[in-house]
Amino acid sequence: MPTQASPTQPGAIWQQAAWPTLAFDAASLAPDLDLARLAQGKLLGLLDAIGLGQAQALRQELWVQEALATAAIEGQQLNLASVRSSVAHRLGLADAPGHDRDVEGLVLVMQDAVDNCQTPLNLDRLCRWQAALFPGGTSGITRIVVGRLRDHADAMQIVSGPMGRELVHYAAPHSSQVADEIDKFLTWFEASRPRVGAVPSLHGIVRAAVAHLWFESIHPFEDGNGRLGRAVVDMALAQDMLAQDLSATLAQMRVFGMARQMLKTRSAYYDALNLVQRKPLLLSDGSAIDVTSWVQWFVHAFTQGCVSSQAVVRQAVDKSAFRVKAAACDLNARQHKILGRLLEAGNTELGGGFLGGMTTDKYAKITGASKATASRDLTDLAAKGLLRVEGVGKATRYAVTVPGWLQPVVSEAQP
Structure with a gap:
């Protein structure tokens, strides 16, 4: 693990000779990871104490909040009633889904990422996820390529600002490189998947952080990469939960609130991601790219997400106690x-x-x-x-x- 990095290197992260070998300083992250596990443990303890009935209702509410947040990060405001209807349908609490196809597609992706987290993530699955986000084949009123990797000749750039005065935050690999890049990512993601009873090759929370950075750096699709990258985070964290031999119910609850935390600190989220992508640091021997700063930001966000979710759980308990009082x-x-x-x-x-x-x-x-x-x-x-x-x-x-x-x-x- 790195202890020293070279000065900032020219070019984007994927343009480095060491790409995609990503490394981090385990010693400097250890205290933060301990705090993250502590916050996670407190949250899971609260969930275990409230019983299955309340946990199911809470799962629905947390899922709704995460769906709203992951869309809001991209500037998409979903209809709350439609999200609740779709989530209730997916949980078997309603007979029919909502009528908003965009909402239904996002909820389907989120469900598949967590409920089927032990099924290997492959290119076909990723393409089906992306197609589900854009059921009409458009992003807004713009027609986009759906269900397959981007193939346009223009550079894939992450920009903001008004037309004519756009600010380029990041330029992703050329479309001709994407198939090879995503194949390397998917191979690593499956090889690093934690398994019950086995010593993990990588800390579960760190793996989720690295997976998100890697996926977003490739930006494999014409649109929807942010939402898909956060679905990958959900999948990695669910795999981590199952590897700790926790119940499938808890693993599927989407309890850590990563999308909500990223939305709450959206500017810091983009800054932390872009800093590593645009100004990568190499280890002193040039063998790997040091992503410690990004992983540390992600671990802090995970911890805060757990703390926020603890408050949500307590609120659910408060509501239940109030209803009992009112019923009397x-x-x-x-x-x-x-x-x-x-x-x-x-x-x-x-x-x-x-x-x-x-x-x-x-x-x-x-x-x-x-x-x-x-x-x-x-x-x-x-x-x-x-x-x-x-x-x-x-x-x-x-x-x-x-x-x-x-x-x-x-x-x-x-x-």
Whole structure:
């Protein structure tokens, strides 16, 4: 493992003579990897403690969040209801999938990457993944090549900025090189796959980091490379979970929130990736490319993803306890509906919350009740300890009384 790197080398990462031999400083990463495993262990312990029923519901919510995040990183805003419908269908919780073909394709890719993580990843599978992302053969209104590796003569560049003033972040290998490059990647990915009872050749989290960097550096398709690269990460992490002899249910839960963490720190994510791709460092003997900085960023992101997921699990436990409390009260259908809406909105600290808090007017609009009935229902919920009240008069707002939850009660929002 490297202990010293040469100065920055000219050219992209794939233009180096040492490519695709990637190395990292194991000693410097060891403390970060220990912290990552600790955060992972705490998360898995929480999941194990909540029981299968809650774990299944949580799996659905985490999957939805990851699908929204991996699309949002590419600037694609998916319809939440469509994502939830498609995920529920894939989990066997609904009879029919959503009608959004783009959403359904992404969810199918995410499902296959994790549920079938022990099936070797080959070129045909990758091409089917990419085709699933673009069922109409277009990206936006632009026709693209789907279901096969890119073959256009133009350079594959990662750019941003307005037309005529584009900023080139990275130039990938020429299309004529892609088939050979992806073959080397897939051979390595299968050869390095961890197996139960065997000493892994590479730490599972490090392998996921290297796989993502390698795949994104090749950029084998005309579009969809980011989403596919994150699916490869999901697959690598699921393989790591199974190799630790953990249950398939946990391995399939997509619990580590890597896409959510990458979205949250999108600028840093791109910076860390581009730094290694555009300004690669070689070991002092020139035998390999030092990717320690990227792996370290990825490990930190993994750890933070686990911490964030711990909060999501705790929120699910909080919701369950609240529902048990509410079930013991004599509530009408309107009250159950409103409590469900507030619980679904979630905790502000986790990016949720019912903006503006619940008001008499919102209650009336959501349930179709009169304002007088809405006022009585809300007062009753507060008296039973299910809602807390803030403000007076027209400024009165209500929020669910889940211990530790914060909910905004200032900004107005449409119900």
